[in-house]
Amino acid sequence: MTQHFDLAIIGSGSGNSLVTPDFDGKRVAVIEGGTFGGTCLNVGCIPTKMFVYAAEVATTVREAGRYGVDATLEGVRWADVRDRVFGRIDPISDGGRRYRQDGPNTTAFLGHATFTGDRSLMVELPGGRQETITADQVVVAAGAHPVIPDVVTESGLELGDLVHTSDTIMRIDELPRRLAIIGGGFIAAEMAHVFASFGVHVTVVARGSQLLRHIDTEISQRFTDLAREQWDVRTGTNVLAVGRGDGGGGVRLHLDSAAVVDADLLMVATGRRPNTSCLGADAGGLAVLDDGRLEVDAYGRTTAPGVWALGDVSSPFQLKHVANAEARAVAHNLVHPDDLRRLPHDHVPSGIFSHPQVATVGLTEQDCIEQDRPHVTHVQAYGDTAYGWALEDRSSVCKLVADPTTGRLLGAHLMGPHATSLIQPLIQALALGTPVDELARGQYWIHPALAEVVENALLGLRLERTA
């Protein structure tokens, strides 16, 4: 029997937030084929940052001697760290699922959905049952999954055993002695920090010449240099083959430099691909772009009338704050067809919770050069501020890019302690168009807080126009 709904949502990550009061008294289907709550809650932002915090604590103890405080890290109780994280998260996922199962106007379908036609879905439920659903409107919020390079797939090593992705590595039973990571992006940078801080020997194998290649080149270079001091970093290197280690234990990577890397576990962090290959996109009339994303217009409309998409499955940004912001726009658009809101894609910031932290928003210096755009930059060292002295900081920076003629900020790129929080006034200035001079001088900056690095960076920009 076919069930008809006012709204059907595929994916319970940011999609779950679409059940707004506008749908009170209407029928909403929430379809989830994996763990309720999606990536951020279960295997993404939230658990990783809870592990990162524990890693920060371990690092603080290790580095305490620099400040004249003698401390020894006695050990890391991995199982306790892990259980604290998932002891907090798993009940939230369970509660969210129950809330949709028992909700007054929601029906939760716990299975994989495939389009079979125009706003028509087939859901594979546990036990082999199938349910057919139609809806006036459908939102695809199906997220993305880790890409596994061929060289790993061809190794024959099973995922979740010796080979992990971020989906599984946080739940392992015990810390490995040696961890190899393929990839030099966000996940590699964060997880290398976590495991190295916990005493694991980490080897990062990256294709590019620098880690975090997509960010400002200067920051990426500085980050890579600091990473080399903490982890065994092999840049400009491809993995030619993956197999079992000598004696059958662990894994061995054969690199194109002729070197081999032996490790107890391998983590693959080579990007995430939108979940569109098993969605029946063709049957639903949804166009898929070359990179696997669903095609959407500026308002989140797919190529199929009445079908919307948001988040990792369609967005150019695989970030939770973007998925949430897109969900807010789509939630509005579902009920205001004559007053559509655009997906907010201006000045999208990102933060990388590694050691050091990195935070970035807006144009980089290279962007300005490539666009032949007038610009000035200023790099302010944390170490030149009072709180930087307290931190004994010698490597952290706040780099700003501004337009000298308009006096407006173009971009901000920070690397160092609390970079992901320090960047917020700069994100705000970009979003609200606050002139640099007004931002620097039009308010108090608490002395001697770390935020003075941002104040000094703003004051250091050589602008032709001031407010």
Ligand SMILES: Cc1cc2nc3c(=O)[nH]c(=O)nc-3n(C[C@H](O)[C@H](O)[C@H](O)COP(=O)(O)OP(=O)(O)OC[C@H]3O[C@@H](n4cnc5c(N)ncnc54)[C@H](O)[C@@H]3O)c2cc1C
């Ligand atoms: C390790 C890691 C750390 C991260 N850290 C951060 C961070 O610090 N900050 C940040 O901004 N972003 C971070 N991200 C990215 C962030 O998690 C994602 O951008 C965000 O969660 C995407 O939300 P979404 O709603 O689009 O998709 P998801 O949350 O992935 O939800 C999609 C859901 O749809 C389900 N689904 C898929 N296909 C179907 C189908 N056909 N039928 C039924 N259900 C289906 C999936 O099971 C999934 O639960 C991180 C990602 C990872 C992997």
Ligand SMILES: NC(=O)c1ccc[n+]([C@@H]2O[C@H](COP(=O)([O-])OP(=O)(O)OC[C@H]3O[C@@H](n4cnc5c(N)ncnc54)[C@H](O)[C@@H]3O)[C@@H](O)[C@H]2O)c1
């Ligand atoms: N703090 C955060 O906001 C945060 C944290 C983690 C993940 N994320 C999101 O999740 C996404 C996925 O993270 P990620 O680290 O997997 O992707 P990424 O795009 O950040 O990095 C992928 C890395 O893998 C490399 N690579 C790609 N294919 C390869 C191959 N075949 N062999 C070897 N190397 C290969 C790339 O050169 C790059 O270094 C990120 O882009 C980000 O949007 C965000």
